[in-house]
Amino acid sequence: MNAQLKVVSESYYAHQKVYPREVDGRFAHLRVLSVWALLGIFYLLPWLPWGGRQAVLFDLPARKFFIFGIVFWPQDFIFLTWLLVIAALLLFFVTAVWGRLWCGYACPQTVWTETFLWLEKFAEGDRSARQKLDRAPLSARKLARKSLKQFLWVSFALWTGFTFVGFFTPIRTLSAEFLAFNVGPWETFWVLFYGFATYGNAGYLREQVCKYMCPYARFQSAMFDRDTLVITYDTERGDPRGARKRGTDPRAQGKGDCIDCTLCVQVCPTGIDIRKGLQIECIACAACIDVCDDVMDKMGSPRGLIRYTTQQALEHKPSRLLRPRSLIYGALLTTLVVGFCAAVYMRNPVALDVIRDRNALYQVRDDGHVDNVYTIRILNKSEHAQRFALNAHGASALTLLPRMAEYSVPSGEVYSIPVRVRRATYEPLGAETITFELGSLDDANVHVTTRARFLAPTR
Ligand code: SF4
Numbered sequence: 093m094n095a096q097l098k099v100v101s102e103s104y105y106a107h108q109k110v111y112p113r114e115v116d117g118r119f120a121h122l123r124v125l126s127v128w129a130l131l132g133i134f135y136l137l138p139w140l141p142w143g144g145r146q147a148v149l150f151d152l153p154a155r156k157f158f159i160f161g162i163v164f165w166p167q168d169f170i171f172l173t174w175l176l177v178i179a180a181l182l183l184f185f186v187t188a189v190w191g192r193l194w195c196g197y198a199c200p201q202t203v204w205t206e207t208f209l210w211l212e213k214f215a216e217g218d219r220s221a222r223q224k225l226d227r228a229p230l231s232a233r234k235l236a237r238k239s240l241k242q243f244l245w246v247s248f249a250l251w252t253g254f255t256f257v258g259f260f261t262p263i264r265t266l267s268a269e270f271l272a273f274n275v276g277p278w279e280t281f282w283v284l285f286y287g288f289a290t291y292g293n294a295g296y297l298r299e300q301v302c303k304y305m306c307p308y309a310r311f312q313s314a315m316f317d318r319d320t321l322v323i324t325y326d327t328e329r330g331d332p333r334g335a336r337k338r339g340t341d342p343r344a345q346g347k348g349d350c351i352d353c354t355l356c357v358q359v360c361p362t363g364i365d366i367r368k369g370l371q372i373e374c375i376a377c378a379a380c381i382d383v384c385d386d387v388m389d390k391m392g393s394p395r396g397l398i399r400y401t402t403q404q405a406l407e408h409k410p411s412r413l414l415r416p417r418s419l420i421y422g423a424l425l426t427t428l429v430v431g432f433c434a435a436v437y438m439r440n441p442v443a444l445d446v447i448r449d450r451n452a453l454y455q456v457r458d459d460g461h462v463d464n465v466y467t468i469r470i471l472n473k474s475e476h477a478q479r480f481a482l483n484a485h486g487a488s489a490l491t492l493l494p495r496m497a498e499y500s501v502p503s504g505e506v507y508s509i510p511v512r513v514r515r516a517t518y519e520p521l522g523a524e525t526i527t528f529e530l531g532s533l534d535d536a537n538v539h540v541t542t543r544a545r546f547l548a549p550t551r
């Protein structure tokens with residue numbers, strides 16, 4: 093019983109704050125570059141004008157998404173679904189080939205945590221200064237440093253929340269409202285909500301989001317195989333570990349290359365020891381590679397004791413980039429991306445739906461003519477009102493009633509009209525497939541057709 097309790101209590105040990113040591117190196121530079129690029133896109137994109145309006149704006153009240161001159165309507169939801177499938181498949185492909193590249197360089201949690209760490213370092217100093225400050229009793233200096241950090245964090249988090257809302261409400265209008273203290277309750281709520289989420293996740297939760305909350309960390313191992321690029325400590329080369337003098341041969345002392353300096357643990361933002369093998373907590377940030385390369389340089393040993401490699405390579409077998417998994421993901425991804433681009437390019441700014449009248453299959457008139465009744469729905473997805481003309485034709489002679497009608501449909505509106513298609517002469521032809529043709533009278537390029545069944549007696 094006591095042993096059980098001990099196991100349970102050890103499973104729920106108190107969280108230990110991680111103080112990652114700063115690191116310099118090739119991969120750190122790459123991450124800084126990636127953080128700047130992604131933050132730049134996020135904070136500047138809503139300010140970018142395009143054709144007289146915001147380049148990217150998800151206007152929910154108007155139910156329109158503006159993306160670089162293209163307007164998407166709720167009826168274009170299929171494109172959003174398509175895009176999500178592409179994003180998921182891209183993640184699968186990248187993970188299968190390059191491991192957790194997304195986590196280390198592009199995940200918002202990594203990007204914002206890195207930025208909050210920069211602000212923390214600016215206010216409180218480097219790793220040892222931060223540890224010392226946390227251990228020190230409350231003093232004017234400690235209060236000043238902590239207050240400065242909180243001020244920077246809160247300001248940055250609020251700016252993030254404001255920018256996020258700026259993707260849904262025109263950001264220039266939003267800033268004017270903020271300056272005039274006249275912001276709507278929903279905008280205020282979302283700025284605070286998103287700001288608070290950023291503050292909490294990047295300021296306090298940090299590596300715990302990756303360890304305990306992120307679903308991707310849970311299932312990414314299912315996408316790994318023996319040829320996937322992972323960050324690994326080379327046990328064969330590094331063990332047995334132990335201190336030695338600079339420039340001496342470790343083999344002559346019965347040791348491996350690892351001098352057991354623990355710097356790879358100190359720089360790790362999730363606080364793990366990569367020398368224990370591949371772990372779910374590793375976000376593949378490559379900080380341990382940079383610091384270990386630095387140590388190897390100083391010790392006069394070759395770099396790469398911790399490196400990007402594959403399980404195959406570690407076992408001295410050749411690694412394959414082209415393998416069934418990467419080929420299948422790659423082929424699917426290419427097909428979906430090409431299909432998506434083609435579909436967006438050929439997207440029609442007008443949609444035409446034809447719905448048959450369910451109450452009567454057909455009507456045979458006294459003069460022998462046969463009528464079918466339909467409801468026509470015209471959706472004008474363009475940005476201006478348009479006049480449309482409708483036509484119907486098939487194998488037999490057909491007349492559309494009302495004749496020569498012209499329908500004016502405002503931008504973004506759906507226009508429903510009942511129409512009657514008359515087979516002009518009675519012949520026992522039975523049913524046939526007919527085509528409705530809708531053309532814009534204002535734009536000769538706008539033209540759409542839809543097929544429907546025309547029912548009639550056979551004799
Ligand atoms: S940084 Fe390199 S040498 Fe130092 S403990 Fe880690 S693996 Fe060993």
Ligand code: SF4
Pocket residue numbers: 323356359360361362363364365366373374375376377378379380381
């Ligand atoms: S083990 Fe290395 S690559 Fe993994 S999270 Fe820690 S420092 Fe980053």
